[in-house]
Amino acid sequence: xxxxxxxxxxxxxxxxxxxxxxxxxxxxxxxxxxxxxxxxxxxxxxxxxxxxxxxxxxxxxxxxxxxxxxxxxxxxxxxxxxxxxxxxxxxxxxxxxxxxxxxxxxxxxxxxxxxxxxxxxxx
Numbered sequence: 001x002x003x004x005x006x007x008x009x010x011x012x013x014x015x016x017x018x019x020x021x022x023x024x025x026x027x028x029x030x031x032x033x034x035x036x037x038x039x040x041x042x043x044x045x046x047x048x049x050x051x052x053x054x055x056x057x058x059x060x061x062x063x064x065x066x067x068x069x070x071x072x073x074x075x076x077x078x079x080x081x082x083x084x085x086x087x088x089x090x091x092x093x094x095x096x097x098x099x100x101x102x103x104x105x106x107x108x109x110x111x112x113x114x115x116x117x118x119x120x121x122x123x
Contacts, residue, residue, distance in 0.1 A: 031056040033095070036118060039065035043106065047115030053098050053122050059106075061094040068108045068116070070094050076102030076122075098122045 034053060036044040038061050043049050053059075061070050067089045072081035079102075084094040087110050098104065101122050108116040 033058045038063045041111045041114040041116045043118040049118040051120045059096045074105035076100040
């Protein structure tokens with residue numbers, strides 16, 4: 001599958017929004033990819049998930065079950081929110097690169113009230 005970097009977001013066969021323009025503070029070799037399954041009204045292992053990451057790390061959202069999307073509702077100043085598009089069942093993984101320190105919050109728009117949210121604090 002062909003991947004492209006679109007304004008700091010790696011897109012795999014989908015249109016994606018940007019997540020920032022600042023250069024990562026850590027080298028690419030130290031950067032981690034944090035996997036987050038998208039299923040059962042959860043991003044990762046639990047509802048209202050809370051994570052810590054470092055500048056340069058990436059979040060990789062992988063659809064496993066259900067009709068979902070990923071929308072950034074909070075992001076550091078100077079970055080642009082991420083948006084995987086309309087909710088749908090099954091799609092290519094959506095990867096978001098965390099390019100600036102601060103708090104990022106991502107939700108699934110139709111399932112936010114059920115706790116389908118992940119908060120990431122980037123240092």
